[in-house]
Amino acid sequence: MDDLIENSYGPIEAGDGVALTRAGRREQQTQRILEAAKACFIRSGFKGASMHDICAEAGMSPGALYRYFPSKEAIVEAICEADRREDAVLFAKVLQEPDVIEGLVMGAMAHIRHMHENDNAALFAEICAEAMRNDAVETTCMKNMVEVQAMFANYIGGARERGEIDPPVELDVLLPTLMSIAHGMALNDLPAMGVPYEKLEVLLRAMVVGMLRPTERPENA
Structure with a gap:
């Protein structure tokens, strides 16, 4: 029966094409x-939203879904x-930027x-709210957050070790604070409120400079 459902969308080719x-x-x-x-x-x-609602929206039977x-x-x-x-692809490019502020x-x-x-702000606000009362959703969200934090911990930590920045607090305080601010700005969808991208960028740069405190040159240069 499963094969009939799977194959109902059109003919299946033989060999490797199957x-x-x-x-x-x-x-x-x-x-x-x-x-x-x-x-x-x-x-x-x-x-x-029920699974039945999702079935109706997708035009599928419950058994298929x-x-x-x-x-x-x-x-x-x-x-x-x-x-x-998607974030992994984006952040891979970010982490190649030698200037940690930029x-x-x-x-x-x-x-x-x-x-x-992509109209994702409302969706992820709902998911974040659900994570506060649903352990399974919270686990998923925390897994993603931990992975992102680990990537940026190495990025920011490396800049500090090279003497390029002099943040006023420890990395384990600085990093989640930075991420929370950026996450909050995204969830509030400030562009939808009429805040121009270029103004947001000005504010973000000022915030990052203030929190990371870039030095004029490495200490041992």
């Missing part, structure tokens, strides 16, 4: 479900994982643009 075609169709269906879930979460909230995701928590995990992959500003602005231009 796995690729099925994988492609499965990915297409997965994205269809995730987009439907995002719409439902934004419209009704995590608790208000449950073959992909067993619960709303599993859907949130997939949404966060997709966002984590790198952090670039990363924060890219995150704000991504949230605004």
Whole structure:
């Protein structure tokens, strides 16, 4: 029965094409479900949106949807994982920037643009709220946060060791504070409130400079 459902979207090629075609169709269906879930979460909230609502939004039967995701928590995990992959690509570019001030500003602005231009602010505000009362969602969110913090800890820590910055507090205080500010700015979707990107960038740079306190030159230069 599962094969009939899987194959109902069109003919499956023989040989090596079978796995690729099925994988492609499965990915297409997965994205269809995730987009439907995002719409439902934004419209009704995590608790208000049922799996039945997501099925209706996606135009799928419950039996078909449950073959992909067993619960709303599993859907949130997939949404966060997709966002984590996008962040990894973005931050890989950020971490190549030799000037840590410019790198952090670039990363924060890219995150704000991504949230605004993809209408993700409302969705992730709902997910963050759910994380406060749902252990499974909190675990997913914390996993992503820890991975991002680890990347930037090395980036900022390296700049401090080279004498390029002189922050007034320890790294384990500085880093979550910086991330919380950038995260809050993105979740509030300031561009949607009419705040221009260029003004946000000015404020972000001033904030980062004030908190990292760049030196004129390395101490041992």
